[in-house]
Amino acid sequence: MATLSRIGGRALADLLPELRTMPGPVYASLAHAITSLVLDGRIATETRLPSERELATALHMSRATVTSAYDAMRAEGFLASRTGSGSYVTVPPGSRPRNSLVRWTTYTTDAADVIDLSCATLPAPPDIIAEAVADAAGRLTPYLLGDGYEPAGLPVLREAVAARFTQRDAATRPEQILITNGSLHGLDLLLRLLVGPGDRVITELPTYPGALDAVRAKSGRVLPVPMAAAGGWQVDQLRAALRQTAARLAYLTPDYHNPTGALVPEADRREVFKVARQTGTTVVVDESFVDLGFEGTERSSAAVDPSVIVVGSLSKPVWGGLRIGWLRASTDLVHRLAALRTSIDMSGPVLDQVVASILLPDLDTIAAARVVQLRPRRDALVAALADELPSWRTTLPQGGLSLWAELPAPLSTPLTMLAAQVGVVVVPGSRFGVDGTLERFLRLPYALPADRLRDAVHRLAGVWAQLDQGGVASRQLVVA
Ligand SMILES: Cc1ncc(COP(=O)(O)O)c(C=O)c1O
Missing domain, CATH: 3.90.1150.10 (Aspartate Aminotransferase, domain 1)
Structure with a gap:
């Protein structure tokens, strides 16, 4: 198995503190500093470290010092080697948490x-749901005459969601929308369709735990890419991860990321989406928090690059108890996902979808x-x-x-x-x-x-x- 990606000597040197002022031998400070970067998620596990010679040159220290530091990390279980992959950072066995919600x-x-x-x-929010439910109850009669099963979602809601994307600069037809039971449901359906055992899925580090669990549930391999310390993406690292790993899918949350609250600038998105297109990696953008910005919102990622798949929901701006979300993709993919869905939950609830179609035009307010x-x-x-x-x-x-x-x-x-x-x-x-x-x-x-x-x-x-x-x-x- 190949390692996730490689960090160069200069890039690693830039992340390290001034080592010579630290107490104790320099090799121990170096080992401790690299280990701390791993434990703090600044360097993802399975990242290949630079050769001893390259790091020694970048740090202006002897190669023997770097060798001793790598040896110390190896002894503590933070460095391992694989034929053909060099030395990569890891964590000691036993430290991996179990999947759990x-x-x-x-x-x-x-x-x-x-x-x-x-x-x-x-x-x-007070009153809003109760009023929409009362309104929806009055509109229910025509639906009661049918069988109630609409695997892709009620046309009225698909239209309302498509109109909202179009309003946000991403021209969208209702056939491109799948109504789901929340954004996690949308991600889960995509993973079921596109990700098999051992397939790699790039995520941000940190990221939403529900998404990590969903990837692991399909036996996918999570490839976490650290966020920048000041917030936002490290575009270089995402680019490297995409180019070096042949990941099947990338799950990203550029709009008020959970947990950091960061908003990724449009230029960074454009670059990452472009590289993903080149590497054939499907990008899934989670817009769960897109409406809750303090600073004004970037355009929808679907406007930046129409090949990106977007999942979103009413859970964060309105109420999680509604269980109404959506997915925007190509008409063909929506078709396949709707067919897949019929083997799981058949369809979404009609009344709740009517409620959502009433709420959606007022979502900005x-x-x-x-x-x-x-x-x-x-x-x-x-x-x-x-x-x-x-x-x-x-x-x-x-x-x-x-x-x-x-x-x-x-x-x-x-x-x-x-x-x-x-x-x-x-x-x-x-x-x-x-x-x-x-x-x-x-x-x-x-x-x-x-x-x-x-x-x-x-x-x-x-x-x-x-x-x-x-x-x-x-x-x-x-x-x-
Ligand atoms: C980033 C992110 N995506 C998805 C979800 C799940 O939301 P939903 O209720 O729409 O399935 C959450 C919930 O916390 C979340 O934080």
Whole structure:
């Protein structure tokens, strides 16, 4: 099996801190620094490292120093070799998390007042759903005369979704739209159709855990490509991953990415989509959060490149309980996906689709009200973190429902376990990656009212102090 991609000596040198000022031998600092980049998701596992000679030249140090560093990493289980692939970074056996939907794992807490930050999602807006349901009930009679099965979706809703894409600069016919039970359902259908055991699927790192689980459920191989530290894509790395791996599919979330909230500029999208076309990789863009931007939205990715497949839904701007989503692709692909669907769930619910067709023309207004509600919550969360946990670093999300906090030590999992004891339910950073990395990060949704978020941060600060006082924060991470 080939490794994911290769990092050059110069590129690796650019990611490393100043090693000579660190205590202890330089080779140990180098080994530790590269290992930390792997654990923090800055270098994806299975990336081939530069040769010892190349890195030594880039770092202006002796080849023996680099050899010792690589030996130390190998001894700790962070470096391995494969014939024909050179030395590639990895994590020790036993550190890979099991597939699980964290939603269904249990946590124990004696706290009477639980603040649930496990989901980046909002309750339904008041009145809007009830009014649309009443309206839809009045429009139901003609549908009741038919059999109710429309595997591709009700024509009225396919038209409304197509019109919305057309409005956003991506001219779309209703035949190009498949109505799904949410955007994850759309991704799952695509994976079933296009990805077989062992096929490679490029994702961002971090990314939405549901997508990772869906790829693994088809026995696909996830190839995570690290996001830039400041947010957004590392176009060079995505380009390299596409060119070097012959990936079958790339799942990307350029519009207010979950968990970082980043918005990827159009020029970066155009370049990545172009390379994917050259390598024959199907790109699936997840637009789940596209309507929840603080800064105004880029054009739909389908307008940037019509060959890109887009999945989206009403779950984030309106309500997850509706279970209404869509997929935009070629007419032929929509046909094949609708046929596949009949072997799984036959069709979507008629009443809910009528409700969605009533809501869709008002989506801009509904989403704008959401953004007005979310901005002070985001700001309150950022301010509370700056106040109570100043050693945590945050990047201001440009949209979406969560921020991605960087902790000063890789303690996300122990922190979430302690947090549950004081009634704060959070998901550790490692859940948004593969291989047990990203332990230095924590996703914090800001969907709750500002006072609840302040309370949550206050409780988190309390348990963080306990971890810190225990001296754990200064300990080297043991991935287990
Ligand atoms: C990026 C992303 N895609 C898809 C989903 C699933 O959404 P849906 O309810 O539309 O299936 C989520 C839910 O959190 C998400 O964050």
